[in-house]
Amino acid sequence: MKKWLRWQGFAIFAVFISLLSAIVWLVAEPVVENVIESTGSQVVGARVELGDVDIGWGTGKVTLTNIKVANPNAPMANWFEAHSITLDLDLGQLLWRRIHIENASALGLAFGTERKTSGALKPGERITEKISSVVSSNAAMPDFSLEPPSADDVLAKVELKSLAMVKKTQDDFEKDREAIEQAIKDLPSKADIAAHKKTLNELKGSGSNKFALLTKAKDFSKLKEAIQTDIDRVDQVKKAINTAKQRTVTNIAATKKASSEDFKRLKSTYSFDSAGGINLLSAMLSDTLGGRLKQYAHYAEKLAPHLSDIMNKGTAEDGTNKKEQAVTAKPIGNTVTFIESPQVPEFLLRKLAFSAAVENTSASNQASKSNQESFFSGKLTELAYPPNEWTHPAQLNFEGQNFSSIKALMGNAVIDLRKPGTLNFNIDTQLINWQATGVQFGEQAPFNIAQSLVDGAIKGGIKDNALNVKLDAQFIKAVFSFAKSANSSGFMAAIQQALATANDFDINAIITGTLQEPKISLSTDLDKIVGKVVKQQIAGKFKKYEQELKQKIAQQTQGPISSLGGLSGKLAGYDQQQIAVGDQLSGLLGSIKF
């Protein structure tokens, strides 16, 4: 045995391990830097640059310095840069081939900084997403022109309900008349009545004594029954005539009513009434807000496959956690993952604290040389991959103060990625002294809020893909800006005048539905102001249009409606026929005294 052992082999092993460690020590930092830069660039679609990577081998602390992530849509600017990002890795978990970061901090974050060189991956390349089609897919905006339309044009476009009613009345009458005529044909004829008379006379003349009459009792009874049956048929015809009369009268009344309804309908549909004016700005703002949400939906749709991949990792079709195969580069092969007990995620970021130094360009702050510090900071906790292998949802908390346009901002979000197919997101944000500029009222509106100071809150979130967000904005000061072309219109001049004094107003919105199909219920005090102006403007202009419309409708419907008046008279002739037959039969029946 001694022959096979060489104790100096320990020295060889030590040298071997030392050499290996030295190689790893020398190569690791440049390799990590390279991997972060190349993978990051691929993911972002623009250059990701690192100044330095420092790995603390004994402590598990990794420090990345001077991180710059270029904006793929604007390569001469950075999306963000950070002075340093420090990660405290759990070395014990690394042995299990898991990356668990106990603490991470990102310091000196700055957004939208300028770059000296282009951040495009290839020279001259610029990746710009076209989302204008998504934003402009909303409903058409209300027309600001208050010129009334021509009554002839309006009537050419529509089918009058009153004319349709005239046709229905005539059709119903024809059907009733045919039925009545058929019934009258089936009534007992003169010959039938004469036969009844003859039979009666024969029975009466066969004998005058009581005994003789008694022997004919059965025949009398038969005759009586036959006459009664005929009388019943006459009564049915009478009923049918009365029903037809009633239907005709009702139809004529409905036709007359339809005529006035036609007028009301066409008046409100093709004119700009005060009700439309009252909801004008709400509709326009809803359109703007809907456009924004569709923009977010567009990004959410892009993100969805990636989120779905993350959320479904380690989950079988039936929702249970099962082993699966994850393909990695050859010749490492595929890894087969077995059920873990207890489940521990491959990646876990327990806490990431971030802070950004924000340049304060606020005019008021500069003017007053305010010493108030601007900052944006927050923390992201419990971010796990795969998310369903961790007990907590990821949470994001953030706050900031003294931005150039927002005095204070705070919010929190719970991002629960553990349930496949659902995305739950809660947000509670408060805006204090938000300097909102260029608030658009739809794409075509000839005015906007150029400058304003707003206090507000955004509360709610997305649960199981359903939106439930409440937005309250209280405008403290507002300056409206009007397009030059708008000034020429009398209506716009009136609105301009009305809004000039509108400093203090609220805009409230409740957003439900989905990101793709948001339902927005929006109300604003501004609508009352605009509604009043609309009412004043339309008072005289539309009177002429209404008179013309009434006249034209009358011209089209008066003749046909008058023609319906003779219908009831036609039914009267049938009445006389059935009365004559009925009277004769009743007379006969009355003469049978037995």
Added chain:
Amino acid sequence: MLGILIKIFKILNSESSPPQIALAVALAAFVGLTPFLTLQNLLIIIIVCLLRVNFTAFLLAWPLFFLLSFILSPIIEQIGAMVLNNDGLQAMWTSFYNSLTGRLSYFYSTHTMGGFIVALVLFAPVYLGVQLGVDKYRTTWAETISNTPLIKALKASKLISKATQMYNG
């Protein structure tokens, strides 16, 4: 290529016994056919260092088996996947996966498992084959091969190189 040939002849003509060379080559198969950073490969390297096996043979065979792993990759991975997905072995693999040894061994990779099984299967044939080959070389072919013009030329070039080095001081 010439350097490798010289190294092979050095090993064959060294004082190491045929089993020492054969064991080094057979152990190199484990390290070469599987991904390097695993617990079992560290143990094999310790064994190679502590046992009186031919270290040069190990270092020479390792890259050769590594190249072979690329060629045999589809077979190796198929074998690994078959074993890891075997229903009867699920309980064992799951329990192993949940241990630190299981994680450090990286046996849940089809390539590690397949490569290890292939190395295990090849162990005896490689060990016996190399031993037999070295024996045969030393008893039968050594004399013949050393007299071939190629080996003579190699030896001469080696002598000339040494003489030149000595002359240059």
